[in-house]
Amino acid sequence: MSLALSKEDLQAVICRESFFDFLQMFWDTIIPETPVWNWHIKYLCDELQEMAELVFQQKEKKYDLIVNIPPSSTKSTICSVMFPAWLWTRSPTAKVICGSHTAALALDLSRRSRLVITSEKYRLLFPEVRLAEDQSAKGYYVTSKNGGRLATMVGGAVTGFHAHFVIVDDPLDPKRAASDVELKAVNDWMTETLPTRKVDQRICPTILIMQRLHQNDPTGEWLERTKGIGIKHICLPAEDSDRVSPSFLREKYRDGLLDPVRMSKRILEASRSELGDYGFAAQFEQTPIPKGGGEFKIDRIILEDRCHCEMVRKVRYWDKAGTRGAGCYTAGVLLGVDKNKCFWLLDVVRGQWDAYDRERIIRLTAEADGRPVEIGIEQEPGSGGLESAQNTVRNLAGFTVFKDRPTGDKATRADPFVVQVNGGNVRMLKGEWNRDYLNELLYWPNSKFKDQVDASSGAFLRLCQVKRRIGAL
Numbered sequence: 001m002s003l004a005l006s007k008e009d010l011q012a013v014i015c016r017e018s019f020f021d022f023l024q025m026f027w028d029t030i031i032p033e034t035p036v037w038n039w040h041i042k043y044l045c046d047e048l049q050e051m052a053e054l055v056f057q058q059k060e061k062k063y064d065l066i067v068n069i070p071p072s073s074t075k076s077t078i079c080s081v082m083f084p085a086w087l088w089t090r091s092p093t094a095k096v097i098c099g100s101h102t103a104a105l106a107l108d109l110s111r112r113s114r115l116v117i118t119s120e121k122y123r124l125l126f127p128e129v130r131l132a133e134d135q136s137a138k139g140y141y142v143t144s145k146n147g148g149r150l151a152t153m154v155g156g157a158v159t160g161f162h163a164h165f166v167i168v169d170d171p172l173d174p175k176r177a178a179s180d181v182e183l184k185a186v187n188d189w190m191t192e193t194l195p196t197r198k199v200d201q202r203i204c205p206t207i208l209i210m211q212r213l214h215q216n217d218p219t220g221e222w223l224e225r226t227k228g229i230g231i232k233h234i235c236l237p238a239e240d241s242d243r244v245s246p247s248f249l250r251e252k253y254r255d256g257l258l259d260p261v262r263m264s265k266r267i268l269e270a271s272r273s274e275l276g277d278y279g280f281a282a283q284f285e286q287t288p289i290p291k292g293g294g295e296f297k298i299d300r301i302i303l304e305d306r307c308h309c310e311m312v313r314k315v316r317y318w319d320k321a322g323t324r325g326a327g328c329y330t331a332g333v334l335l336g337v338d339k340n341k342c343f344w345l346l347d348v349v350r351g352q353w354d355a356y357d358r359e360r361i362i363r364l365t366a367e368a369d370g371r372p373v374e375i376g377i378e379q380e381p382g383s384g385g386l387e388s389a390q391n392t393v394r395n396l397a398g399f400t401v402f403k404d405r406p407t408g409d410k411a412t413r414a415d416p417f418v419v420q421v422n423g424g425n426v427r428m429l430k431g432e433w434n435r436d437y438l439n440e441l442l443y444w445p446n447s448k449f450k451d452q453v454d455a456s457s458g459a460f461l462r463l464c465q466v467k468r469r470i471g472a473l
Helices: 007-017 018-027 037-055 075-090 103-117 120-125 180-197 218-226 247-252 266-284 355-368 384-393 410-422 434-441 451-463
Strands: 064-068 095-100 130-138 140-144 148-153 167-170 206-210 233-235 302-304 312-317 332-338 343-351 374-378 401-406 425-431
Touching: 007 075, 007 343, 018 037, 018 075, 018 103, 018 120, 037 064, 037 075, 037 233, 064 218, 064 247, 064 384, 075 095, 075 103, 075 167, 075 206, 095 103, 103 140, 103 148, 167 180, 180 206, 206 218, 218 233, 233 425, 312 343, 312 355, 312 451, 332 355, 332 451, 343 355, 343 434, 343 451, 355 384, 355 425, 374 384, 374 451, 384 401, 401 451, 410 451, 434 451
Parallel strands: 064 206, 064 233, 095 148, 095 167, 167 206, 302 425, 312 374, 343 425, 374 401
Antiparallel strands: 130 140, 140 148, 312 332, 332 343
8 A cells, every 4th residue: 555645745744844835835826926036035934934833832932023024025925815824734723813004905915815725726735724604704714623814904803803823914004104193093902902812922922014114113112112022023124234133134135135136226216216215214224214314414413511602592492291101201492592593402301290290390490491591381272282381381470481382283393493403503412311302303203202303393483583572471
């Protein structure tokens, strides 16, 4: 009696043992174009398989995974389409949650994955994997062994479904990446909803695949919150740089490029022209900061130990918040102008205080600055903003105070100050506050916080107005 394996049995064994071989075998079931097997494809396949093997053995995970990689790198085909289909060749009971920033994208990736599973080739090699007839919708289908794949958009409900693998693929729309509301919604969903939807949090990994779009995008928020502990971060920019992670992967770049065929220098230049500096930096270089810096060229701010000439006028402008230990910061920036019309960043007071402590600190700061310093209070829209500003004015009785009701967007308001910084006409006194201040300017307008820039813009605009005698307004 012959024990030789049939061709189909041999192919099935090979595909079960290697996710990369599975990807190669089933590529043509959904993609008619000839594949370009760049080195990063196998690397990502092997990384995903290493994580999956621990789940199959019910062993504790080593880490969750973040992958930052440019578009057109086969990332979604690997992670959201082929990987769930391969998991069932090893474990037909596996459950997977796959999320993306829109329902349309999540459903399309789910549809493509189902095309692989229902293909003639897949059914021939893995006859034990069948979709249950009573639950085979485009966005949610289960196997006859009670495995399942649930597609959801960011913020979508996943109640009643617990997964062995959570895959989040492009959770943030590049066109809405600068929206604070959008960022908060995505990050809250990532940190508060998804971790509760796992079969066993000790064993079941989260896999995040995305392009870097903002300092506080899900990658940035997750890395900052965890300090990188329990996270493996793979970062593969289109061009070689010190952002490549793990760093040994830089050896695999050819002519300084991640993928010289699909992301050649000509193609990258065309993408840069189409997307602009910020869009290209985020999506292809995996950083929210373009080469040469963002809007603020912070290397042009001159750092000084002391003021070299007398200030003609000084303004301390406050951008207020009111939550202790969390949320936005209250920031008071002291900006001065000297007789040569050079602007000086003299001091920043900043913290996450409740309303009581905030008002106490604003008063103490005013007393330390002295009466010649004008004090600006940003008035938020609505009756609540008016009442808050009036309370601060009363708190500062005896000082020269003005309420400011900003118009236009933050970026437009900041433009005049940006011009002075980039023109080399701004000096900064050395202080412990310098690092946080410069970091916010560096990432602007994609910075996590904007309070110091807002306060600087308000102070600068006031300094540029013709001075008139005023009292508490």
